[in-house]
Amino acid sequence: xxxxxxxxxxxxxxxxxxxxxxxxxxxxxxxxxxxxxxxxxxxxxxxxxxxxxxxxxxxxxxxxxxxxxxxxxxxxxxxxxxxxxxxxxxxxxxxxxxxxxxxxxxxxxxxxxxxxxxxxxxxxxxxxxxxxxxxxxxxxxxxxxxxxxxxxxxxxxxxxxxxxxxxxxxxxxxxxxxxxxxxxxxxxxxxxxxxxxxxxxxxxxxxxxxxxxxxxxxxxxxxxxxxxxxxxxxxxxxxxxxxxxxxxxxx
Ligand code: PEP
Numbered sequence: 001x002x003x004x005x006x007x008x009x010x011x012x013x014x015x016x017x018x019x020x021x022x023x024x025x026x027x028x029x030x031x032x033x034x035x036x037x038x039x040x041x042x043x044x045x046x047x048x049x050x051x052x053x054x055x056x057x058x059x060x061x062x063x064x065x066x067x068x069x070x071x072x073x074x075x076x077x078x079x080x081x082x083x084x085x086x087x088x089x090x091x092x093x094x095x096x097x098x099x100x101x102x103x104x105x106x107x108x109x110x111x112x113x114x115x116x117x118x119x120x121x122x123x124x125x126x127x128x129x130x131x132x133x134x135x136x137x138x139x140x141x142x143x144x145x146x147x148x149x150x151x152x153x154x155x156x157x158x159x160x161x162x163x164x165x166x167x168x169x170x171x172x173x174x175x176x177x178x179x180x181x182x183x184x185x186x187x188x189x190x191x192x193x194x195x196x197x198x199x200x201x202x203x204x205x206x207x208x209x210x211x212x213x214x215x216x217x218x219x220x221x222x223x224x225x226x227x228x229x230x231x232x233x234x235x236x237x238x239x240x241x242x243x244x245x246x247x248x249x250x251x
Contacts, residue, residue, distance in 0.1 A: 007208075165208045166210065167209075
């Protein structure tokens, strides 16, 4: 891990969680406040229905809240959508944009992801911008080219002045229990860093690059140690306080 960048571990609850999940949040808060102080910034991204509660209950333990998506517009006739300003109003400080599940389920393009990231910045949120290749793209040797194109089109120019976070999530690793090798993660994160440095002279060296995709208590230490891995985006393993805490403690 690059030592000059403070690491961040974000939990993506996806479409999981009702009010009873606040017990798990309370368990996480208790682990974080009774054990050794975490070396990572801890973020939980629950479903929007729970955002205000997570922001409120997590605050005392230093847990920050994030949304899982936002609309590119600030308001208007978009039934069922939520704007970045609404997430901020509910207590969010971060928002995931361009998760591969949204790219696949909702046809989100890089251009739309960039617009959402811009909206997030405009509302004072830090966007966590997701990129990642499919299995066939990796097998054909195109992983770095694909991710590079996604990065170029998804990250707004405003990243030169505002904090953004990149999450590299190989699609074939999400929810599958499979992960790239340490060598593959090292190569991809180095390639992302090089691109960020080339595009954003001042901020490029310090933009966090998270790894996501079947990050578990068993593999967290090995992956989080990799150069240019500045934390993780955790799906399934963030739903159980003990597992998520073990990953946070691996930093
Ligand atoms: C994710 O969906 O962002 C993710 C990383 O999921 P999982 O950890 O379950 O693979």
